[in-house]
Amino acid sequence: MTAQPPPGEGLSLADVVAALEAERADATAQVRELERVVAGVVEASRDSNADDEHDPEGATIAFERAQAIAVRDRQLARLREVDAALDRVADGAFGRCERCGCEIAPGRLLARPTSTTCVTCAALR
Template sequence: MPTTPTRARLEAERDEVLARTDRLRADLDAFRAASERDNADDEHDPEGATIAFERSQVATLLREGERRLADLDAALEREGRGTYGVCERCGRPIPPARLEVRPSARTCVGCA
């Protein structure tokens, strides 16, 4: 299958998001490993709240990245079927400006 500019853009963005989620996953694993090695009581450790907060932030960013990957995978699937850029609700074309800002958009602005 020849690569279209749209597909190449979606794949490039997916690669970036995948690399970011891999880094976040490694960071989260490091936090968990550090927590297992150190029996510090977060409640009474002056650094504990910071560590717990950072771990929570990384976990949230990882979940967002995983959702973004799923959205990009779905967009790549639509591109392969020839339905990319078509609103899933009303069936009208999604404006190019919306796809430029949000390449994984499933709906036009009016239906969003």
């Protein structure tokens, strides 16, 4: 990890890294659990009528599977965001807006440590 100044007053880089690592652990655990849920839904539907359109339970099974997959995919995206933030910490770019290059406010980093833009640039999106 490259030595760099802390992201802001009252917020140390070690605090940010700890928060990111905790978020990564949480997202990883959720992905694993959702993988189990998806596998369970698929396994439960294996012995049932494969025609979701005409099976009274088919719509529910398809919905449960789609919902679990969507939530899992969101957690995978969260993992990618956390990994990208940890990469920015390692290369010294953490805490700088990718659009304008200004410092991202410590409060924003506390609220959303994966932020890549300052509040001003985020509002422009």
